[in-house]
Amino acid sequence: MNEKYDDSLDSLLTRNLVTPPENFTDTVISKLSDQSTINVEKVASYRSARPLFWPTAAIATGTAVGVIQVISFIFGIWIPATVG
Amino acid sequence: MESNFSNTEAILALAASDPNGFSPFVEHFQYPLFGFLGRMGFSQTDAEELAQEVFIKVWRYRASYLSDKSTVSTWLFTIARNTALDRLKKNRLRNPADDQSLPDVEEIAEDPLQQPEARLLQQQTQRQLTNAISQLSPDDRCVIALFYIDDLSSTQAACVMQCSTSAFKTRLSRARSKLKTILLAMDAIQ
Numbered sequence: 001m002n003e004k005y006d007d008s009l010d011s012l013l014t015r016n017l018v019t020p021p022e023n024f025t026d027t028v029i030s031k032l033s034d035q036s037t038i039n040v041e042k043v044a045s046y047r048s049a050r051p052l053f054w055p056t057a058a059i060a061t062g063t064a065v066g067v068i069q070v071i072s073f074i075f076g077i078w079i080p081a082t083v084g
Numbered sequence: 085m086e087s088n089f090s091n092t093e094a095i096l097a098l099a100a101s102d103p104n105g106f107s108p109f110v111e112h113f114q115y116p117l118f119g120f121l122g123r124m125g126f127s128q129t130d131a132e133e134l135a136q137e138v139f140i141k142v143w144r145y146r147a148s149y150l151s152d153k154s155t156v157s158t159w160l161f162t163i164a165r166n167t168a169l170d171r172l173k174k175n176r177l178r179n180p181a182d183d184q185s186l187p188d189v190e191e192i193a194e195d196p197l198q199q200p201e202a203r204l205l206q207q208q209t210q211r212q213l214t215n216a217i218s219q220l221s222p223d224d225r226c227v228i229a230l231f232y233i234d235d236l237s238s239t240q241a242a243c244v245m246q247c248s249t250s251a252f253k254t255r256l257s258r259a260r261s262k263l264k265t266i267l268l269a270m271d272a273i274q
Contacts, residue, residue: 018128019128020132024110028136031136032103032140066211
């Protein structure tokens with residue numbers, strides 16, 4: 001414990017200006033328990049979303065390749081025809 | 085405050101796998117934490133909100149304590165200090181004219197055994213004290229608030245303030261003298 005000054009200011013400052021409510025510990029613990037439940041739910045939802053990733057990625061890659069092929073086809077026929 | 089709650093017991097409570105194991109920690113540290121927040125100038129409502137925030141942060145970041153060489157109380161009050169300073173900064177940004185969150189007279193802790201007149205006088209003095217504290221800079225408030233935490237030595241308090249013990253004592257002396265001047269002007273002390 002720190003050495004105190006033993007003056008009138010000391011006696012004022014050693015008083016409690018605010019105090020914890022009676023059920024404070026329970027409130028904190030229930031908040032922490034709620035947060036743990038939310039975290040578990042979040043993790044579960046991330047996992048259920050994972051299987052959707054590969055089909056989505058495959059469709060996106062297929063679409064991109066298709067677009068490139070169409071562009072190549074157009075340029076391959078239209079540009080030589082215009083130049084010719 | 086119970087003095088039989090050692091640093092080891094605090095570490096064990098931090099290492100608990102579920103929040104129920106953390107309750108002895110909250111049970112023990114709630115009193116010094118509220119004392120700190122009160123001396124920082126926060127109202128009862130704000131202190132309750134901030135104390136909850138501090139304990140939630142302690143639980144969430146408890147793994148980082150294991151690599152910390154300080155005592156649990158030093159670590160806890162470092163979190164409390166940062167949380168309190170953040171709130172003071174936010175309050176000042178939100179309402180620059182009145183950054184203090186002064187408690188209402190009804191909000192100040194009451195002793196049910198006191199006579200009404202004595203209680204009124206105490207409430208008035210405490211309100212003057214809170215008003216005077218709110219006129220200090222956030223760092224001055226911190227230095228004073230940390231010094232009056234029973235199980236925190238000056239060295240540990242200096243560690244929370246990230247300065248040397250001698251610097252802490254100098255800052256404390258300055259902050260106390262500023263507070264005394266304000267309270268003398270208010271006729272709150274002799």
